[in-house]
Amino acid sequence: MGYLIDYLKQDVRFEESLKACMNCGMCTAVCPAAEFYEYDPRRICDAVQRGDDDTLERLLKEDTIWYCGQCMSCKTRCPRGNVPGELISVLRRASQELGYFHQSEKGEQQKQLMKTLQGNILEIGYCVYPDRVDPDYHPEQGPVWQWYHRNIAAVAPKLGANYHGQGAGALRDIPQEDLDEVRRIFEVTGGMELKKKVCDE
Ligand code: SF4
Ligand code: SF4
Numbered sequence: 001m002g003y004l005i006d007y008l009k010q011d012v013r014f015e016e017s018l019k020a021c022m023n024c025g026m027c028t029a030v031c032p033a034a035e036f037y038e039y040d041p042r043r044i045c046d047a048v049q050r051g052d053d054d055t056l057e058r059l060l061k062e063d064t065i066w067y068c069g070q071c072m073s074c075k076t077r078c079p080r081g082n083v084p085g086e087l088i089s090v091l092r093r094a095s096q097e098l099g100y101f102h103q104s105e106k107g108e109q110q111k112q113l114m115k116t117l118q119g120n121i122l123e124i125g126y127c128v129y130p131d132r133v134d135p136d137y138h139p140e141q142g143p144v145w146q147w148y149h150r151n152i153a154a155v156a157p158k159l160g161a162n163y164h165g166q167g168a169g170a171l172r173d174i175p176q177e178d179l180d181e182v183r184r185i186f187e188v189t190g191g192m193e194l195k196k197k198v199c200d201e
Contacts, residue, residue, distance in 0.1 A: 002053035004060070007098075008090055017086035021045040027074035027084045039067040041074055041084035048087060060095040066106035096198045115199045118191070122183055125174030130156075 008014055027041040028034045034041065044064065047055050059065065068088040075083045092110075094100075101107030117127045124132075135146040148155060153163060162169025186192045 002051065002056075004053050004056040004094070005048070005051035008048065008056070008094055011090045011093060013086050013090050017083045017090060018045060018048055019082055020080050021049050021082055022080060024079060026077045026079065027082070030073045030077050032071060032073065033067045033069050037067040039064050041068070041088070044091070045082060045084055045087060048091070057100065060091060060098065060100040061103035063104045063106040065091045065095060066104065066110055093194075096194060101198070111198055114195060118186075118195050122179070122186065125179055125182060129171070
């Protein structure tokens, strides 16, 4: 056991995510990400359970911890009550805090995602809002999105949305006092500090 396993154990989610793994592979068998990527939650649980610094440092620098889709199918099947998907979250957080994610292409991609999504949450209260998915920058969204984006003011009310309206409803504007509260939550829970560390380094 070493420094990194002690570091991981400081995360309150660790205890619930990995109690004792018997390497049965059930999590990998049900994991959708394992079907498409070089990704194996059983192997990750095993590596963390071993707990030696060299293995953990390699893991924190690898692309593999960024392949999990956080679907939590593994939680429902593990005979030991482990939650590999949650363990992945613990590893991702450590990789970001310790700067190991820079060594991974997928980790670097998450940096851009964090910058965009956290910026959106803090500025407008949504992870994703249609106005901010500009078809010129997202041609992969296709022609239907391009049309919707151009005509959203007319289309959204017909779909029952409260586009840029006050009060309740989807796509409503979030009041400034609520945005201030969200910002305080990020400040108190360390989200602002983590974003600064990840995005401004
Ligand atoms: S299902 Fe549970 S016990 Fe089996 S390998 Fe995965 S984490 Fe370990
Ligand atoms: S949460 Fe992650 S590890 Fe668990 S089944 Fe889903 S993709 Fe796989």
